[in-house]
Amino acid sequence: MQTEIFVAGGGVGGLALAVKLASSGVHVTVAEQLKDESPLYKGELLQPKTVAILDQMDLLPEVLQYGHKIETLAFQEVDVNPGRPPEEIGSTELTYNRIASTYNYSVMIPHEKIKEILRNKASEYGEHFHFIPGARFLGFENGQAKIKQAKETYAITADVYIGAEGRSSPTRQAMDVSIKRKDYNHHFLTVTIPRPESFLEGKIVTTRESFLGMFPLPDNEIRTVLLIKAGQYKAIKEKGLEHVYEAYGDLEPRLKEHVRAIKDWKQIQLMVPYTYHVDHYVRGNMALLGDAAHTVHPMAGEGMNLAIQDADVLGELLSWCKHNSKTYHSHLPYYEQVRRPRVSFLLKLSHLSALVYSYPYPWWRQLRMQAVQRMYDDDQLHVKQMLNTSGLGIWNFSLVDRAIQGSMLPVRKKNITDHQQQRYIFDETDDYPWKHTNWKG
Ligand SMILES: Cc1cc2nc3c(=O)[nH]c(=O)nc-3n(C[C@H](O)[C@H](O)[C@H](O)COP(=O)(O)OP(=O)(O)OC[C@H]3O[C@@H](n4cnc5c(N)ncnc54)[C@H](O)[C@@H]3O)c2cc1C
Structure with missing residues (x-):
């Protein structure tokens, strides 16, 4: 052939x-x-x-017909009290809307x-x-x-x-x-379950030791990703599905009943990053x-x-x-x-984002909360994070950015204009440079 x-x-x-x-x-x-x-x-x-x-x-x-648009990712830091609603100790959100492009959203x-x-x-x-x-x-x-x-x-x-x-x-x-x-000190359990109709945006709930990522799919379903310590899968499985139901209910009460749609461990997939x-x-x-x-x-x-x-x-x-x-x-x-x-x-x-959630130390958590909050408060950090994640362009973080994120410098007051962003968004010449006569590649 x-x-x-x-x-x-x-x-x-x-x-x-x-x-x-x-x-x-x-x-x-x-x-x-x-x-x-x-x-x-x-x-x-x-x-x-x-x-x-x-x-x-x-x-x-x-x-778009078969997918679900996501514009915002909410980050919530909580302390868990078994059987009671989680206690929120921090929350913020990042939005794709800050990207200067018509493609300023993601799709599940x-x-x-x-x-x-x-x-x-x-x-x-x-x-x-x-x-x-x-x-x-x-x-x-x-x-x-x-x-x-x-x-x-x-x-x-x-x-x-x-x-x-x-x-x-x-x-x-x-x-x-x-x-x-390169391996990591954590694994993930992932499963799709039903969701309330009103659960429409992405959300990550974090405790000191774990997190639950939730990303709505079409047809009132939601992809969930639960972080566990590496090597803990077997022990968690032995505790039974009731343990999973409780973990979900403690982290996100809106999914407390929906998580019971998991009837078999076969529905849950172990992800080793x-x-x-x-x-x-x-x-x-x-x-x-x-x-x-x-x-x-x-x-x-x-x-x-x-x-x-x-x-x-x-x-x-x-x-x-x-x-x-x-x-x-x-x-x-x-x-x-x-x-x-x-x-x-x-x-x-992606590696840096993984590290942010990799350590259970209280001081690490404090740093994480500060860093995520500052990403929202400082428009330049917000734009850079979303643009870089989007794949539409690259705008490197500078030392000043990192100092602001680490609360060593104050948040900048000025917002980033679309015009400022355009310089960092890939155009045809960046994507397909060999097509352009002045290219020396
Ligand atoms: C558990 C898990 C969770 C993930 N979660 C995410 C996520 O949330 N977001 C995200 O963006 N990415 C995620 N990824 C990564 C994503 O799935 C991959 O990066 C993506 O699928 C890569 O696409 P690919 O076409 O390169 O490879 P694959 O999707 O792996 O496709 C390779 C194809 O090649 C076929 N194949 C393999 N060997 C042969 C062979 N010898 N002959 C013929 N066919 C062969 C396979 O059957 C398969 O269909 C995840 C991956 C895994 C495994």
């Missing part, structure tokens, strides 16, 4: 790449090991940059739904899109991709091979890329995208977004190569040139 671009893995990253390529007339073949939907929970929060990319693919109306959407939307879109370009479900990519042999489907093994020849297989990537192995994994970032994305005519190249701590809700944003840049580059008669492999490094610094930045941001 012959194709222009072979993609191993039909997750969000591989499928977003397929939409970009097939819609611009590049022949793409995607081999996905699963035959059906995956039962596993994977990210559901689409950050603003991803929303913008999906809009460029003409998918925004459908995404079930992971399998976004995959379905992408797959259906790629299928509209049937002449250029070939999807092989139940096909496992085994590695390379004689420069060709080796695929196993049912009991048959066959080869696919392509101009470019993309590894989009997620965390365990045969393409990464073939590229001889090294990864250094870790991160890595490969030392190179490209080798010859092979490239990695999404989790095959980098895994991020889930705290800032970036993993799925980084995969789709990789796909956007890589898809644009490969389409441009085809339409401008440029060789693919000599231009692939430009993909890494654009994506690596952005991914590194968000990996660091």
Whole structure:
């Protein structure tokens, strides 16, 4: 079998790449090991940059139809009194509305739904899109991709091979890329439960030792993420579901009854966070995208977004190569040139957000409360945090910012104008620099 671009893995990253390529007339073949939907929970929060990319693919109306818009994230610090309502000792909120873009919101959407939307879109370009479900990519042999489907093994020849297989990537192995994994002192339990109709915005409730993140989904459901100490899963499970019901009720009374919809531990998924970032994305005519190249701590809700944003840049580059008669492999490094610094930045941001919730010391909690409050009080901090999280741009935190956050300097009185922000928002030249004649990349 012959194709222009072979993609191993039909997750969000591989499928977003397929939409970009097939819609611009590049022949793409995607081999996905699963035959059906995956039962596993994977990210559901689409950050603003991803929303913008999906809009460029003409998918925004459908995404909004099946998703739930989130504009605000509330942060509440509480002391828990078992059986009684939690005692609030601090609260603040951050809002995507501070971003100077029409994409100033995020969207919660079930992971399998976004995959379905992408797959259906790629299928509209049937002449250029070939999807092989139940096909496992085994590695390379004689420069060709080796695929196993049912009991048959066959080869696919392509101009470019993309590894989009997620965390365990045969393409990464073939590229001889090294990864250094970083682990954390906490794990998460995650489960979707029903929610009250009025629970519409994101919320994070924190105690000294834990937190419960709540992100509304459509159809009056809500994704919940409970932080636990690493290695505690078994002990918690032994205590039984009643213990989980109580923990939820103590942290968020609005979910006290709804949490009882969990009837079986099978509904609850254990999430073990870790991160890595490969030392190179490209080798010859092979490239990695999404989790095959980098895994991020889930705290800032970036993993799925980084995969789709990789796909956007890589898809644009490969389409441009085809339409401008440029060789693919000599231009692939430009993909890494654009994506690596952005991914590194968000990996660091997510890591810092994780650390904020990693230690139970009272002084650490005090610092955290101050820092979160100051992010709201100081508009520049607020804008930077939301813009950086959104993926729409990068505006680095300065030493002055950190001193303000740490209460060593007073809060600035002036608000940031949209015009000031624009300098830090990526435009076409930043996203696809190779297209511009004055680019020296
Ligand atoms: C438990 C969990 C919770 C997460 N929570 C969040 C979150 O809240 N927010 C967020 O943004 N991100 C989250 N993520 C991360 C997010 O799911 C990933 O970053 C994102 O799915 C990466 O997309 P991808 O396409 O690179 O990889 P994947 O989504 O992993 O897709 C890879 C695809 O390749 C297929 N595959 C694997 N090996 C082969 C092979 N050899 N041959 C053929 N096919 C193969 C797999 O079946 C899969 O369909 C979470 C991840 C996990 C595991």
